[in-house]
Amino acid sequence: MKMAWKEMMKYKTRYLILGSIIFLISFLTLIISGLANGLSFDNASLVKNMPEGTYYMESKAEEQYNFSEISDSQRETIENSHGDAVFMSIQMGELEDEDGQKHGITYVTATDNEFFPDVEKGELILDESIQEDGIEAGDELSTNLMDDSFTVRDFAKQEKFSHSAVAFIHPDDFMNMYQSEKYQLAFTEDEEEDIDEMSAFNQNQFLNTIPSYSAEMLSLNMIIAFLFVISGMLFAIFFYMINVQKLGTYGILKAVGVKTITLLRLMWVQMILITLISLVIAISLSQLITLVLPEEMPYQLALETSAIMAAGFFIIGFIGATLSGVQISKVEPMEAINQGGA
Amino acid sequence: MSLLQIEELEKSFKIGRNEEKILKSVDLELEEGRITALVGTSGSGKSTLLTIAAGLQQSSGGIIKFSDKDLTNMSSSQMRDVRAKEFGFVFQHAHLVPFLSVKDQLNLMIDTAELKWSKKEKQQRIQDILETVDMWKHRDSDPDQLSGGEKQRVAIARAIIHEPKLLFADEPTASLDSKRSVEVMELIRSLSIERNITVLMVTHDEDMLVYADRTVEMKDGKIEK
Structure with missing residues (x-):
């Protein structure tokens, strides 16, 4: 440890450069991860706020919830097996305010449950983000799907679906608007069960049925994965170059009896110290950046996620450094003795 | 009493298709x-003989006994152990660890x-050892702050700090001027x-x-006298 630190202090510039690159990559990775989480929440907080469980929709809807219609017999079957089952429907739509301004929203309705707010007929509870458009409690909003207008009763915190604000409405209003008495989905906190002509999804699978969700997440996760690979390669290249310069010293140390594991440990300690310092700064900044980011920017980075990513960086750094450390085990004392040195 | 015995030591290298004998019995x-x-x-x-005796390279045949232990049959990890605990090394160049102070080298x-x-x-x-080699005043210096002679004195101190029984010195004065060479040899002798x-x-x-008790002359891979 002392030896590793002394070397880093002696060659401050080269370790500072590596540390800065690792910091920048880890910071970028954390920011993108924060954006990925934020976007994912912005896309589907309605589903993400619900507990883990199973979603059922009609098999013939082919994973498109808005084509699904749960029949009375299917509903009865689900209710018999899962007493707590909630039946719900989701439809994209729009609302017009008193000034004639239209707002894209997602209508959500459900049977009595503990996950969504209770709404009376003719009332709306909207996601709070719509307040930015100047909509306030008590406002009258209309839709061309229904003759009567809605009254905004209250706002809910972070309830979005497919990037639009959710509007919780009473089932009767939903049936009236969409001329259907059937619900599209059933949700239960129980584990998945085979039900005739029904497809079952866990939360993650259901999220992927939301248009654009998996495409969005896949691109961001690909970037994150690449950044991890790049940081691993950086460690490998950096320590390879450092090791090449030190092969003479390593050879002499091996000649006088220093164990290969001691030399590898020197490299690992340096890798851990660089990664640790870089990550502490990157994680702190990635948390502090929320103070300066515009509110419209979806950004969510839990410390737990940061910790998992930090562990990822340590593992990838260790692999990268160890791959380059193969040279250390191969170095022959004789080669070093035959060269000049300090 | 003999500390190291070398018997019928052979070393050959393959150069292309030919095998060249460097040490002959x-x-x-x-x-x-x-x-x-x-x-x-x-x-x-001569250098090949020294490095094989020190366990830094393998022989092609023969026996090397150190304090009745057969070095030729040892694994590389056992040999490393002997080098670390029983041997000391001084090379033509000091080969100090560039980022460690004189004290930390020891x-x-x-x-x-x-x-x-x-x-x-x-x-x-x-x-004690740094005072003996007259380097105590440089104890906190890094190798790049020392002259060639000073580095070699530190290398000698490093070679004997752990009280080895056997010191291998491969051209220890080759990179020094005559004044420094005499100083280093006097130090090794004392x-x-x-x-x-x-x-x-x-x-x-x-x-x-003049600093050696015995001189062994080698010629064409054999001990001449």
């Missing part, structure tokens, strides 16, 4: 506490030899006497032979 015994100088023309096999060797000295004892021994260290030294400098 070499026999040599090193008496405890004495300095043996290996001399000979370039390519005579600390590293003490740790490598796995000596169970207390911190106080460690510090005392480091001070340490050998004071600490009863057996020395096997390769040199091409005839002026340095």
